[in-house]
Amino acid sequence: MYEWIKALHVIAVISWMAGMLYLPRLFVYHCEAEAGSQQSETFKVMERRLLKAIINPAMIVTWLAGLYLVWAGRWYWSPWFHVKLLLVLVLSAVHGFFARWVKAFAIDRNPHSRKFYRIINEVPTALMIFIVILVIVKPFS
Ligand code: HEM
Numbered sequence: 001m002y003e004w005i006k007a008l009h010v011i012a013v014i015s016w017m018a019g020m021l022y023l024p025r026l027f028v029y030h031c032e033a034e035a036g037s038q039q040s041e042t043f044k045v046m047e048r049r050l051l052k053a054i055i056n057p058a059m060i061v062t063w064l065a066g067l068y069l070v071w072a073g074r075w076y077w078s079p080w081f082h083v084k085l086l087l088v089l090v091l092s093a094v095h096g097f098f099a100r101w102v103k104a105f106a107i108d109r110n111p112h113s114r115k116f117y118r119i120i121n122e123v124p125t126a127l128m129i130f131i132v133i134l135v136i137v138k139p140f141s
Pocket residue numbers: 006009010013017062063066067069070073075088091127128131132135136
């Protein structure tokens with residue numbers, strides 16, 4: 001059972017990360033589109049669908065499967081897990097900000113510059129690298 005749930009966890013993680021890496025790219029392109037233009041309206045649909053159909057459900061499955069693994073594997077006192085949990089909470093907060101910006105773009109009230117989204121684009125990548133190293137290498141066991 002543990003291995004099956006771990007497979008589900010990894011599948012959900014891949015889906016979550018695919019969306020978290022792509023959405024800020026859409027924000028970068030969306031900044032260049034004029035409000036009200038056909039292009040801008042297309043980006044709105046793409047962003048909303050990516051968030052609602054992929055990113056949100058994938059995050060929920062990742063969390064549920066991950067918490068099962070913590071419980072079944074009795075990882076709760078392992079230091080690597082504590083650091084991973086911290087990083088995953090940061091990733092979930094970034095997810096929350098992305099959802100907020102999708103809503104802002106939807107009403108043509110984007111609060112940030114193209115450069116801002118280009119920088120933010122790197123945050124999920126950096127978090128993913130550290131999270132995967134923690135769970136595979138388990139450096140502090
Ligand atoms: C959302 C909260 C999360 C929790 C509670 C959680 C917890 C866990 C636990 C307990 C394991 C089992 C470790 C083992 O059996 O050795 C695991 C496996 C794994 N997790 Fe997560 N995880 C979460 C999110 C993530 C994220 C965001 C990523 C990647 C960006 C990730 C990547 C992985 C990978 C690749 C494995 C498989 C490791 C292996 O087979 O050795 N997890 N996770």
